[in-house]
C-alpha cells in the first residue's frame with residue numbers, strides 16, 4: 001500500500017492524526033558522520049547546472065554504520081570515495097556509502113535543472129537569475145549531502161557561469177579568487193565562508209544585478225561592506241531596507257552585544273520566493289516585497305514590513321546561524337526568538353504601543369485560530385511529515401510570545417544575562433529549546449521547570465477572572481484552563497506573567513502600582529489593598545500572556561476602560577471587547593458609536609496619538625468576530641458589522657470630516673506621527689465613503705488622484721472598492737494601468753478586489769484568476785488573489801460552496817507546480833468544524849477531493865488529512 005492509501009485508510013478509521021511516514025522527535029539520533037569541510041563547484045546554466053562536490057567526512061562516535069546522504073532529483077554522473085570511482089545506488093532519496101576508516105573524501109558530480117525547478121526549493125530560476133532556497137530541506141536538491149541542521153561545515157564555493165547572463169556571482173562569506181575570460185565567454189568567482197554552518201544556510205545567486213552599496217563600522221571597529229542587489233531600475237527603492245539594515249546592526253550591538261562577523265553582508269531581492277526572506281550566512285535572499293519600497297509604491301505597513309523582515313533576517317546571524325537548531329523540531333528556537341527580537345527592534349524604532357497592538361492583532365487573527373483548530377501544534381512539535389508545513393504562526397508568533405513571557409519573568413537585565421550565557425555556551429553549535437531555557441535559568445537563577453510546558457502544550461489557555469470585595473480589599477481570582485487539542489487530551493497549568501492594575505471608576509486614574517502576577521496554579525488569588533473608590537480591572541496589560549481572557553464587564557464599564565485605561569494595549573482591548581459585545585447582537589450600536597466618538601475626541605484634543613486612535617477605530621474583522629462564537633454566523637456577522645459601520649459613519653459624519661481635514665496632508669514622512677495621521681485620515685475616509693454621500697465619493701476620488709503616498713492612494717481605493725460607483729471602476733482601472741509591471745503593487749490590485757464586501761466578489765475573483773497578470777507559479781501573486789480571498793469571510797464562505805470549490809481548484813492546480821504554495825491553501829478549509837453543517841460538509845468535500853486526487857504532494861496530503869480530523 002502506498003503512503004497515500006495508508007493516509008486515506010487512517011482517515012476512514014477516524015484515528016488520531018499520527019500520519020504514516022511521520023518523523024518523530026523521540027527518534028532523534030546524532031549524525032553518524034560529520035562533514036567538517038565542503039567544496040562545491042557550480043558550472044551554471046539554467047537548463048542544466050553541473051555541481052561537483054567534495055566532502056571531507058569524519059566518523060562521529062564509535063559505530064560501523066554507513067554514511068547516509070540525501071538527494072532529490074539529482075542526475076548523478078560520478079561518485080568517488082577517496083579518489084576511487086564507486087557505484088552508487090540510491091534507495092528513494094537516500095544514498096548509503098560504506099566507509100572503512102574513520103575519515104574519507106567523498107566526491108560527486110550531479111546535474112540539476114534550475115529552469116525546470118518550479119518548487120522554488122534548491123537552485124531555481126527567477127526572472128533569468130539563478131537563486132537558492134535551502135531551508136528547510138532544499139540543499140538535497142543541489143547535491144548529495146546529510147541534509148540536517150546538526151551537520152556543520154566550512155564551505156568553499158566556486159561558481160562559474162556565462163559572464164553576460166550572470167555578471168554577478170554571489171555565495172556565502174567573503175569573496176576570493178575571480179577568474180575572467182574563461183572559454184565560451186564564461187567567468188568564475190570563489191567564495192569562502194569561515195563559519196561552520198548547516199547546509200540549510202548555504203546560498204548562491206547569479207544574475208544581472210545592481211547594488212545599492214553602503215558600509216557599517218562594527219563596535220570593535222571592523223568595516224563591513226553592505227550591498228543590496230536587485231535590477232538597476234529598482235536600486236533606488238532599496239534605501240529603506242539599507243537604513244533598516246544599518247539600524248539593525250547597531251541595535252543588536254547595543255541591546256544584545258552582538259557584532260557582525262564577516263567583511264561583507266549581501267542581500268538579494270527576487271520576485272519568486274516561497275517565504276518572506278532567508279537568513280543564509282552573509283547572503284540573505286529576500287522576497288522583493290520585503291526589500292523594495294518607496295512612497296509611490298509602498299504603504300506605511302509595507303515600509304514597516306521591510307524594516308521588520310530586514311531586521312529579522314539580520315538578527316538570525318546570531319539567533320539561528322552562530323547558534324543553530326539541532327533538528328527541525330527546534331525551529332521555534334531560532335524563529336520565536338528572532339521574531340521577538342525583531343518585534344523589540346521595531347518597537348524601539350517607532351511607537352511601541354501601536355506596534356504591540358499590531359502584533360497582538362496579528363497573533364489573534366492567525367495563531368489563535370490555528371491553535372483552536374485541527375492543525376494545532378505546540379511550538380516544539382513532536383512529529384511531522386513535511387517540515388515545510390511547520391513554518392506556522394505558532395512556531396513564529398506564539399514562539400515569540402513565549403520568549404516575551406520569559407523576558408517579562410526574568411526582566412530585561414536577566415534576559416540579557418541569559419542570552420549572553422546562551423551565546424557563550426552554544427556558539428558554533430546546533431542546540432535545542434531545552435538548551436535555551438537552561439541557559440536562561442542558569443543565568444538568572446529562576447526556576448523555569450513549569451515554564452517548559454509552553455514548549456509542549458498546544459492550544460491557547462483561557463483565564464477566567466472573578467472579582468469580589470472583602471473588607472474593602474479587592475480580591476481577584478484568576479482561573480486558568482485549556483481545552484484539549486488533537487492528540488493532546490490533558491493540559492496542565494502553565495507558568496505565565498499576568499500584568500494587572502486597578503482603574504478608579506470615579507477618577508479614571510490608576511490606583512496604586514501595576515502588578516506582575518506570576519500564575520502557576522490552576523487558580524491564582526490576587527489581593528489588592530483596600531480602596532475607597534469603585535474600581536475596574538485592567539487585565540493582561542501589554543498582553544503579557546498569550547491567553548484568552550474571560551471576564552464579566554458591562555458595556556458601560558468597557559466604554560469607561562476604553563476611555564481611561566492607562567495601558568494602551570488594555571485600552572485598545574476594552575474597545576475591542578465593547579465592539580465584540582455590540583456586534584454579537586442586533587442591539588442598537590449606540591454604545592459603540594459614543595465610545596468611538598470619545599476616543600476620536602481624545603485624539604483631536606491631543607490626549608491620544610493619532611496612530612493609537614486609528615488603531616482603536618478599526619472594528620474587529622468579520623473572521624475575528626466569527627472566532628469568538630462556537631459557530632460562525634457568516635451572514636449575520638456581515639450584516640451586523642456593516643450596520644455598525646454605517647451607524648458609526650452616519651452618526652459621526654461631521655467628526656469624520658473634521659478628522660479627515662485635521663489628519664490628511666502629512667506628506668511622505670515615516671515618523672510615527674505622520675504614519676498615525678495617515679492611518680486615521682484613511683479610517684475617516686472609509687467611514688465617510690461608507691456613509692455614502694456624493695461629497696465623500698468625490699473626496700475619495702480626489703485623494704486617489706492626488707495621493708503623495710501609496711498609503712493614501714490605497715486608502716482611497718480600499719474605501720471605494722466596496723461601492724457600486726463609477727469612481728470605483730475608474731480608480732481600479734487607473735491603478736492597474738499606472739502600476740503595470742510593478743509586481744508588488746499589482747499584487748495589491750488583486751488583493752483589494754479579493755477582499756471586497758461586494759456581492760459580486762466571487763465572480764470577480766474567478767475572472768481575476770483568468771486575468772493575464774495572474775500567475776499561479778508566483779507565490780506572491782497566488783497569495784494576493786487566492787490567499788486574500790480565503791480571508792474574505794463573507795464571500796469565501798458563500799453558502800453554495802463556490803468559494804471552497806475555487807480554492808480546491810487552485811490548490812490542485814498549483815500542487816503540481818509548487819507543493820509549498822498548495823499546502824498553505826488547505827489551511828482555511830481546516831476551519832470546517834466552526835461552520836454550520838451544510839458549509840462544513842462542503843468544506844470537507846474539498847479536502848476529501850484533495851486527498852483522493854492521485855499523486856498529490858506529501859505537503860498537501862499532510863495538511864489536508866490533518867485538516868479533516
Ligand code: ARG
Pocket residue numbers: 135136274275276277278279312313388391
Ligand atoms: N528562516 C526563514 C525566516 O526567517 C524562513 C524559511 C522559510 N522556509 C520555508 N520552507 N517556508 O524566517
Ligand code: ZN
Pocket residue numbers: 312316334335338
Ligand atoms: Zn526567521
